[in-house]
Amino acid sequence: MFELRVRSSFAAAHRLHEYPDQCRRLHGHNWEVEAVVVGPELNAAGMLVDFALLKNELRQVVGALDHCYLNELAAFGPEKNPTAENIARHIFTELKARLAGIGPAGVLTAVTVWESPAAAATYREG
Ligand SMILES: Nc1nc2c(c(=O)[nH]1)N=C([C@H](O)[C@H](O)COP(=O)(O)OP(=O)(O)OP(=O)(O)O)CN2
């Protein structure tokens, strides 16, 4: 089995409801994002999926969050906090849909979002 990882990043603002600390106030992060794609077979070029394709798709998904106030986006809204966990699940769902439309050999299994070099959340399926 082969496992590929591609990374992207975005800068955005958020605030966390139901949080008893300064994170309730408006603040920002530079989020780092990693997507993991797995599969057993290589193509004639010796690739599971071209990194260029994966990076482009991830960039499209992450780009929709870049320089946004995340709480205002429909993906999060007033009720769902834009935590690293919810951001990871959102990116996973969007990227999975985009990759399904292209039909590459690999399967998306996880998305990890780092809020800082010391703190990350992963959403995975399969
Ligand atoms: N499980 C989660 N916990 C927290 C999240 C999250 O998304 N998932 N997010 C936050 C806030 O976004 C906050 O801005 C980050 O808090 P913290 O990790 O404390 O960041 P600091 O840079 O202030 O950390 P220090 O290491 O203390 O400097 C909080 N928790």
Ligand SMILES: [Zn+2]
């Ligand atoms: Zn924060």
